[in-house]
Amino acid sequence: xxxxxxxxxxxxxxxxxxxxxxxxxxxxxxxxxxxxxxxxxxxxxxxxxxxxxxxxxxxxxxxxxxxxxxxxxxxxxxxxxxxxxxxxxxxxxxxxxxxxxxxxxxxxxxxxxxxxxxxxx
Numbered sequence: 001x002x003x004x005x006x007x008x009x010x011x012x013x014x015x016x017x018x019x020x021x022x023x024x025x026x027x028x029x030x031x032x033x034x035x036x037x038x039x040x041x042x043x044x045x046x047x048x049x050x051x052x053x054x055x056x057x058x059x060x061x062x063x064x065x066x067x068x069x070x071x072x073x074x075x076x077x078x079x080x081x082x083x084x085x086x087x088x089x090x091x092x093x094x095x096x097x098x099x100x101x102x103x104x105x106x107x108x109x110x111x112x113x114x115x116x117x118x119x120x121x
Contacts, residue, residue: 001016001017001018001022001028001031001032001035002016002017002018003015003016003017003032003035003036003039003041004017005039005041006045006114006118008114008118008120009118011043011117011118011119012039012040012041012043013041013043013044013045013078013114013117013118014032014035014036014039014041014043014044014045015045015046015110016032016036016044016045016046016047016050017047017050018050020050021050021051021052022046022050022051023046023050023051023052023055023066024052025052025062026062026065026066026069029065029066029069029070030069030073032044032046033069033070033073033075034073036075037073037075042073042074042075042076043075043076043077043078043117043118044070044075044076044077044078045077045078045079045080045110045113045114045117046077046078046079046080047079047080047081047110048079048080048081048082048083049081051079056083056086056088056091057088057091058088058090058091058094063094067104070103070104071103076102076103076104076105076117077103077104077105078104078105078106078107078113078114078116078117079105079106079107079113080107080108080109080110080112080113081106081108082108083095083106083108105117
């Protein structure tokens with residue numbers, strides 16, 4: 001797991017990278033959140049390929065548990081990737097609701113994710 005920082009004004013986003021699945025369970029997500037906080041970041045961006053597929057199968061509860069950890073530790077999260085291949089109505093509704101909130105985002109590009117996390121209109 002590697003973290004780099006993208007700064008815009010007083011806003012800092014930790015960008016998670018790595019090889020293969022980096023977030024496979026709740027503990028991996030908590031480690032990423034804590035590492036970001038260590039770097040004085042309360043915003044985290046990750047590509048969807050780095051997250052275990054169970055995250056996108058809502059009935060597993062993984063997405064809910066990870067987003068709850070983000071909420072508990074006051075961390076905004078953006079997942080970047082192509083979500084058009086998922087045919088689950090509940091997942092599509094979940095993504096829609098997240099994108100209309102202020103703390104969790106599912107964006108097609110890193111640029112869109114950074115704008116959302118930095119709060120750029």
